[in-house]
């Protein structure tokens with residue numbers, strides 16, 4: 235079986251695509267995806283949620299919505315990825331969304347999971363890859379910031395961009411206010427991007 239050819243070839247066939255969401259924290263993007271996925275016409279069904287943090291608030295959201303969820307420790311990255319791949323296979327997951335998942339996935343993981351992986355990032359990629367985006371954006375006195383959804387590849391925040399949303403930075407913007415503004419846009423952009431992928 236040719237691994238590369240299988241990638242990106244999930245067909246809808248009238249059915250929702252079994253999706254897993256990886257989280258590490260609050261899970262507000264997860265909540266937005268769950269809400270959208272309850273719509274009959276939304277292309278994905280969230281069948282599994284994996285957190286690499288035991289105390290991630292997002293796990294409570296998963297519990298509230300009665301969605302299968304797991305904490306898998308990422309202290310040992312190899313073991314974490316091996317366990318995740320097992321769960322993804324066991325649950326017949328065919329699409330993976332990273333939503334505030336703060337760990338970089340290895341080349342081996344990305345190549346082993348034969349389906350699409352996407353991520354949302356709180357900046358106008360390719361600008362401000364990595365952490366502390368809002369702080370760096372404000373320090374550089376940018377006029378605009380925003381968020382981007384992109385395919386996950388082996389280099390950090392660098393895969394093909396699916397969609398971006400730009401917002402204007404106010405004169406007295408703080409890291410906190412910018413974070414809230416960007417996050418609100420993420421909740422709209424992420425579901426929109428998923429719809430566009432499976433159109």
Ligand code: GAR
Pocket residue numbers: 258259260261262263264292333334335336354355356364417420
């Ligand atoms: C979001 O702003 C997301 O873009 C960011 O973490 C936040 C998670 O919020 N992700 C990254 O920085 C990944 N590089 P949430 O847990 O409320 O969805």
